[in-house]
Amino acid sequence: MKYKTRTKPTPRSKNYFDDKGCVCNSCNTYKEYQFIIKEPRYPNGYGRRCKECHNELNRQSYLKRQGKTKVYMLPNEDNYVGITQSMLDRARRGRRQGMDYSDYRILMECDTRKDAEELEALLHDMGYPGKYGYKKNPIQ
Numbered sequence: 001m002k003y004k005t006r007t008k009p010t011p012r013s014k015n016y017f018d019d020k021g022c023v024c025n026s027c028n029t030y031k032e033y034q035f036i037i038k039e040p041r042y043p044n045g046y047g048r049r050c051k052e053c054h055n056e057l058n059r060q061s062y063l064k065r066q067g068k069t070k071v072y073m074l075p076n077e078d079n080y081v082g083i084t085q086s087m088l089d090r091a092r093r094g095r096r097q098g099m100d101y102s103d104y105r106i107l108m109e110c111d112t113r114k115d116a117e118e119l120e121a122l123l124h125d126m127g128y129p130g131k132y133g134y135k136k137n138p139i140q
């Protein structure tokens, strides 16, 4: 195996950085620091990723988190069982509806909404209250 002689890094090589900017680890493009995310733990205060890539990665991980449908239970609401894509949003809405979401438990994270609905239906059949099954306070 032949080793290349070490050359001065160029703005096209990974981990390259200089006074004005650095190469983004994601898109391998040299960008000025104003386009690079700030990262206090790095010596010069900037991370190794451009804002564009950073936002894109955040968006993807957000979508990934949203993608799973969660089956949850509310111990403080008579073990009410429901499903949601976003527990945070659901809890916010639930509180407006006067329900106690302070102690929710995620029973299962399902890849598809159908899986979650089936589990929810099963739990309602078993007697857990919820929107689609047995009602705690049926309207007379």
Ligand SMILES: [Zn+2]
Binding pocket: 024, 025, 026, 027, 028, 029, 049, 050, 051, 052, 053, 054
């Ligand atoms: Zn980038």
